[in-house]
Amino acid sequence: xxxxxxxxxxxxxxxxxxxxxxxxxxxxxxxxxxxxxxxxxxxxxxxxxxxxxxxxxxxxxxxxxxxxxxxxxxxxxxxxxxxxxxxxxxxxxxxxxxxxxxxxxxxxxxxxxxxxxxxxxxxxxxxxxxxxxxxxxxxxxxxxxxxxxxxxxxxxxxxxxxxxxxxxxxxxxxxxxxxxxxxxxxxxxxxxxxxxxxxxxxxxxxxxxxxxxxxxxxxxxxxxxxxxxxxxxxxxxxxxxxxxxxxxxxxxxxxxxxxxxxxxxxxxxxxxxxxxxxxxxxxxxxxxxxxxxxxxxxxxxxxxxxxxxxxxxxxxxxxxxxxxxxxxxxxxxxxxxxxxxxxxxxxxxxxxxxxxxxxxxxxxxxxxxxxxxxxxxxxxxxxxxxxxxxxxxxxxxxxxxxxxxxxxxxxxxxxxxxxxxxxxxxxxxxxxxxxxxxxxxxxxxxxxxxxxxxxxxxxxxxxxxxxxxxxxxxxxxxxxxxxxxxxxxxxxxxxxxxxxxxxxxxxxxxxxxxxxxxxxxxxxxxxxxxxxxxxxxxxxxxxxxxxxxxxxxxxxxxxxxxxxxxxxxxxxxxxxxxxxxxxxxxxxxxxxxxxxxxxxxxxxxxxxxxxxxxxxxxxxxxxxxxxxxxxxxxxxxxxxxxxxxxxxxxxxxxxxxxxxxxxxxxxxxxxxxxxxxxxxxxxxxxxxxxxxxxxxxxxxxxxxxxxxxxxxxxxxxxxxxxxxxxxxxx
Amino acid sequence: xxxxxxxxxxxxxxxxxxxxxxxxxxxxxxxxxxxxxxxxxxxxxxxxxxxxxx
Numbered sequence: 001x002x003x004x005x006x007x008x009x010x011x012x013x014x015x016x017x018x019x020x021x022x023x024x025x026x027x028x029x030x031x032x033x034x035x036x037x038x039x040x041x042x043x044x045x046x047x048x049x050x051x052x053x054x055x056x057x058x059x060x061x062x063x064x065x066x067x068x069x070x071x072x073x074x075x076x077x078x079x080x081x082x083x084x085x086x087x088x089x090x091x092x093x094x095x096x097x098x099x100x101x102x103x104x105x106x107x108x109x110x111x112x113x114x115x116x117x118x119x120x121x122x123x124x125x126x127x128x129x130x131x132x133x134x135x136x137x138x139x140x141x142x143x144x145x146x147x148x149x150x151x152x153x154x155x156x157x158x159x160x161x162x163x164x165x166x167x168x169x170x171x172x173x174x175x176x177x178x179x180x181x182x183x184x185x186x187x188x189x190x191x192x193x194x195x196x197x198x199x200x201x202x203x204x205x206x207x208x209x210x211x212x213x214x215x216x217x218x219x220x221x222x223x224x225x226x227x228x229x230x231x232x233x234x235x236x237x238x239x240x241x242x243x244x245x246x247x248x249x250x251x252x253x254x255x256x257x258x259x260x261x262x263x264x265x266x267x268x269x270x271x272x273x274x275x276x277x278x279x280x281x282x283x284x285x286x287x288x289x290x291x292x293x294x295x296x297x298x299x300x301x302x303x304x305x306x307x308x309x310x311x312x313x314x315x316x317x318x319x320x321x322x323x324x325x326x327x328x329x330x331x332x333x334x335x336x337x338x339x340x341x342x343x344x345x346x347x348x349x350x351x352x353x354x355x356x357x358x359x360x361x362x363x364x365x366x367x368x369x370x371x372x373x374x375x376x377x378x379x380x381x382x383x384x385x386x387x388x389x390x391x392x393x394x395x396x397x398x399x400x401x402x403x404x405x406x407x408x409x410x411x412x413x414x415x416x417x418x419x420x421x422x423x424x425x426x427x428x429x430x431x432x433x434x435x436x437x438x439x440x441x442x443x444x445x446x447x448x449x450x451x452x453x454x455x456x457x458x459x460x461x462x463x464x465x466x467x468x469x470x471x472x473x474x475x476x477x478x479x480x481x482x483x484x485x486x487x488x489x490x491x492x493x494x495x496x497x498x499x500x501x502x503x504x505x506x507x508x509x510x511x512x513x514x515x516x517x518x519x520x521x522x523x524x525x526x527x528x529x530x531x532x533x534x535x536x537x538x539x540x541x542x543x544x545x546x547x548x549x550x551x552x553x554x555x556x557x558x559x560x561x562x563x564x565x566x567x568x569x570x571x572x573x574x575x576x577x578x579x580x581x582x583x584x585x586x587x588x589x590x591x592x593x594x595x596x597x598x599x600x601x602x603x604x605x606x607x608x609x610x611x612x613x614x615x616x617x618x619x620x621x622x623x624x625x626x627x628x629x630x631x632x633x634x635x636x637x638x639x640x641x642x643x644x645x646x647x648x649x650x651x652x653x654x655x656x657x658x659x660x661x662x663x664x665x666x667x668x669x670x671x672x673x674x675x676x677x678x679x680x681x682x683x684x685x686x687x688x689x690x691x692x693x694x695x696x697x698x699x700x701x702x703x704x705x706x707x708x709x710x711x712x713x714x715x716x717x718x719x720x721x722x723x724x725x726x727x728x729x730x
Numbered sequence: 731x732x733x734x735x736x737x738x739x740x741x742x743x744x745x746x747x748x749x750x751x752x753x754x755x756x757x758x759x760x761x762x763x764x765x766x767x768x769x770x771x772x773x774x775x776x777x778x779x780x781x782x783x784x
Contacts (some may be wrong), residue, residue, distance in 0.1 A: 045775040070767035129749045
């Protein structure tokens with residue numbers, strides 16, 4: 001294949017000209033100059049999305065290849081190794097209509113090498129193949145093979161079954177041994193007992209040329225139980241890894257004044273650090289150079305930016321809005337706000353681990369009952385007939401039949417179906433047990449800033465401002481990267497004034513010349529305002545020497561917030577608002593949403609206290625929050641949700657993460673949780689019915705391997721089908 | 731029933747072969763990375779006129 005253009009005509013009748021594929025035009029590049037980035041794309045859902053994203057990314061000069069993974073909702077792109085390539089790709093995708101979030105490649109690597117999962121899969125598939133083959137041989141026996149043929153088939157079954165029982169049953173034996181060593185019983189003890197006894201008894205019967213061998217029942221028990229465990233493992237691992245893979249929003253590195261970039265643990269007291277506009281402050285300290293405004297919303301929930309200058313104290317996590325500043329790192333010890341919050345989170349988490357899931361409750365009843373039953377059967381038959389061989393046989397049959405493969409599938413099947421359903425709709429469930437807790441709630445507590453609101457300001461008083469002022473302001477705003485200016489520029493749609501000599505003064509505002517007059521847009525004192533500052537976020541405009549005009553901003557509610565609150569109240573849940581912001585803002589939002597109970601100026605510790613007070617009153621609370629000041633509350637609540645745009649600490653504490661940032665996921669997740677709980681209880685009933693029918697039959701000695709195999713398979717299939725109903729509901 | 735002497739070993743060999751094949755496809759990780767994506771890619775008409783160039 002030398003350089004000639006390939007002929008594309010498949011047949012003479014259709015000579016097609018190949019579409020100009022821009023991806024071919026990239027120059028040859030050394031592989032060492034490329035790196036791979038992975039981004040989460042919550043909105044991809046179809047074939048068109050795949051081609052759009054891949055084709056569009058290929059048009060970017062820095063992108064050398066892109067592949068969408070629809071199952072995990074991600075895109076993996078090979079790009080040039082430059083500093084801002086990731087941001088460029090994300091911006092490009094946002095414009096295309098696919099919001100993107102960066103993923104942390106280090107934790108992605110960890111999940112790729114999933115040894116425990118593969119081990120479980122190997123054992124399960126060996127059990128699966130064994131059970132199918134042994135069942136096939138057993139059908140021959142049930143169909144009436146007798147004497148030598150039956151003995152031969154039993155021997156071959158033993159040949160397949162015994163190694164499998166040893167290999168695939170290992171997880172159960174290890175877990176049972178672990179429990180027995182601590183003088184406790186768990187579900188795996190009767191299971192292991194059943195397997196060992198059944199295999200032993202069947203082997204003995206085979207050697208004696210007996211009628212019944214329970215190899216197929218033992219193997220199907222192992223297979224269904226391992227299937228349940230594998231499902232359980234996969235749903236947990238997938239959700240947890242996906243949750244941790246969203247790259248941390250917090251700063252992990254800091255830049256020193258001499259330009260070196262160091263990780264946070266390497267900082268020393270007194271280090272001078274640079275914080276550019278748009279970056280977060282990496283450590284607590286004091287400003288040594290520059291003027292700017294900092295946004296504390298992620299840290300405390302307050303929406304009013306704080307003006308800082310030389311000598312003002314700053315805290316780690318605040319976002320620098322206007323201009324670059326230098327800070328001197330101080331107080332790197334134990335009392336930073338970050339450390340306080342971490343301690344609160346740890347205390348809250350230890351309290352939370354005391355919840356017993358439905359599966360654990362079922363196991364607590366089951367294990368002793370199964371043991372007692374088979375022991376009674378053994379002694380009963382033995383003493384009644386004197387035939388201990390028969391008694392052992394029947395006891396083994398009882399153990400095997402009572403052993404609940406349906407129970408082993410009851411919960412994992414439902415949780416797998418529910419997790420899948422939630423993921424398709426844009427919510428990540430980190431732990432299946434959280435779904436059970438979500439079904440029990442009666443109150444929902446929301447944080448305000450960033451959760452119910454967009455975390456972005458928008459102008460509220462344009463109606464009071466003259467058209468000329470708006471025109472001038474818009475012209476000045478378009479030349480600034482300050483978030484308030486951006487919001488102003490977006491909101492004003494009168495034609496912009498003609499300005500000349502536009503200069504930006506970082507930390508203060510933008511200045512220009514308008515028909516000979518000096519115009520300024522920015523901070524109050526710089527624009528000539530000297531009165532009391534309003535309690536709202538604001539920016540000023542001064543034209544010439546006239547009185548400065550104020551533009552007031554308010555953090556906008558998410559468009560779906562009202563719908564969400566109404567939906568929650570409709571199903572009978574109480575809704576409360578708990579925020580760190582000032583009372584005016586909190587009251588405004590609460591009134592607009594119809595929330596009666598509200599708390600303002602809450603510190604992280606006060607948020608936890610409020611939740612604990614609700615818990616003491618007997619309420620089961622769902623907490624929804626996103627900021628650092630919510631992390632402890634998220635850990636302390638009965639169950640918690642946070643949006644994907646939350647800080648890393650909150651995402652780690654939360655049980656469910658909403659990837660699409662759509663609040664309507666909350667009532668939807670609640671609906672799915674209630675349905676899942678119902679399915680789990682239905683599955684328990686199915687397992688119980690199966691046992692109620694099969695135990696009398698087994699104890700009275702009428703059970704045959706055929707009945708055992710049929711009963712176990714049917715109950716497992718029914719339980720799985722019931723679980724799949726979640727995927728199809730509404 | 732003497733045919734069983736042939737049939738049973740054949741079954742075992744075929745069964746073992748199937749098990750090995752299954753483990754092999756699962757070990758070769760890339761096949762099962764994106765089942766939904768693979769099924770959807772068939773529907774895209776991006777390469778209808780010309781195959782992918784590489």
